[in-house]
Amino acid sequence: MNIELRNGRVIDPAAGADRGANVYIAEGRIAAIGAAPAGFRADRVIDATGLVVSPGLVDLSARLREPGLEYKATLESETQAAVAGGVTSLVCPPDTDPPLDEPGLVEMLKHRARSLHRSRVFPLGALTQGLHGERLTEMAELHDAGCIAFSQADAAFTDLQVLMRALEYAATFGYAVWLRPQDATLSRGGVAHDGEVATRLGLPVIPVCAETVALSTMLILARETGARLHLCRISTAEAVELVRQAKRSGLAVSCDVAIHHVHLTEMDIGFFDSNCNLVPPLRGLRDRDALRAGLADGTIDAICSDHTPVDEDSKQLPFAEAEPGATGLELLLPLTLKWAREAGDALPMALARITTAPVRILGMELTGLAPGQSADLCVFDPQAWWRVEPSALYSQGKNTPLMGMELQGRVRYTLVDGAIVFETNSR
């Protein structure tokens, strides 16, 4: 289908471009921006007046809960949520049931996702079998099946020799390893940041050093092995500084932050709101400020949603017993816009954190606004207000600390490979 997006504000973070222009799409690709290509005849014209035309969002972490955890969510519901949130490509962690440690599982997942014709799904392969941290997975086989990198998700890594060897093996083939820095024993039993709020509420704690000790270890091992390391879900001010120093010293490392940690702190737990039970935990005000500073100076490369649908029963429990996680695919865009507004950042810079930066981390040509590229686009109304309510979310995960809040920024159209996979006029 030939599509013309007329009169939108076209933002291309890669080129730093931000201008009013028409976008012409043909054969799944961007044919031209500005003037129509010769002989172009649109099958559909979309009036993008007042809307932003941006590359589709690339979410570095979204749990789709398949295989195995379908009572929490399914590929159908979550990829629907993804495109409703303007996310055209997403990375899913390997902590499914069973974990993604077999090529067959990965192939099936990719096949299922492809057949839904919504977002592109890029699975992370398990770094160790069963995520147990003992035996290596067949990384080459998993890579061929479609895994873009390898990860331990939130599973603990107690044997550093295994971790080092896993990094070394991955480095052999140039595979990236994505790790969330949290020491298993230092964080044992903890659910909340070791600060004033946990003291008041009497919650078991995860000290800052649980993140920094693990982070330091990972940086040293990455340096030793030459493995390409991506650090997931940084949460503390001290960790940001460690990454800053590592980058300054020339280490090729990247890191991301979850969007909720850009906005919320331990204070938001309030009267034990289990929707604020997140991994890593919501930290203090100075940590949040440091995360924002890290985004501003590029120490933190990308923002992800860390989308984790949790069924209501698993949240309606005393805080420490509740299952951690928050729904996020449909909130990534408005919350990123909110951060941009608060930080006084220009829209292209903010959008880069959820488009071009994730693409760079993935090392793929995924999304962009240059002629010839695949037409993966997000067309959104940056001014539109909407209320976060269960009925407003396509995801089966209604678990968000922001329920009832009014947010600004609503996706109107999402295109993948030049096809409109989501559109809405209201909601």
Next chain:
Amino acid sequence: MAFNPQIGTDGKLKHLLTIEGLPMEVLLHVLDTAKSFMSVTAQEVKKVPLLRGKAIFNLFFEPSTRTRTTFEIAAKRLSADVVNLNIATSSQTKGETLLDTVANLTAMHADMFIVRHSQSGAAHLIARHVGPGIHVINAGDGRHAHPTQALLDMFTIRHYKGGFNRLRVAIVGDILHSRVARSEIHALTTLGVPEVRVIGPRTLLPRQVEKLGVQVYHDMAVGLEDVDVIIMLRLQQERMSGALLPSAGEFFKSYGLTPEKLARARADAIVMHPGPMNRGIEIDSAVADGRQSVILPQVTFGIAVRMAVMSILAGN
């Protein structure tokens, strides 16, 4: 989340979940009401009909004999009907959910739930889900709060010391794991006690505890100097296996209340303990049974204070 879940839209106390956030007037109202009930407990027929026809459910997810018994006595003195439910919780067996249990009991026309649970925040969760007109009293949730214990301790202090605004109070022991300590700190600071001290080893003190308005001491002899009230906390045996302490013996050496350490406090200082006591671990028998100890009166006061809390809530 700026509202206080304990206080209804009419400004009256709806639940008693934690001392934190309650204004001084509410705390004093409980103490004054408890005082009026003291005469009831001294009578021959120890009953008043205030809660006649009301069904009070003791929902204890964590075993307890003392607290449950005092609540039961208090409820019966108010002529209420009391039902005791001891729900064994096992992390392995996922039986009925917490909220399902509450919903079922509500369907049996419960008017008031008294809840004790091993997890912080359990009472808040239940309070969020009970129907209108049903009151929840937190009888202890994890490490978070034990408001009725704090109230009876304040009653005890007022009984022996007359008031709050010229006192030095020391809380000694495992503050980190203690819901009693947290509630007492809030009560003492709200009631205007000028100096609240916590005394313990670093491993048993929560991070940034000074933010609660207390002064931290690690040396008990120094911390007890010129103190008017000493509250000793119970030390649980698990603390030794969690690498928080080496032994009960060493704890007693540094933080146990002996006659020698007690002598550092004022001569008329009172010694309190929420119970049950571990003699020889946090407190020496000579002190526990000595003339400065008010540990047994605390228990008596506890009945009047719990009667006060229940009657105030039921009246609101």
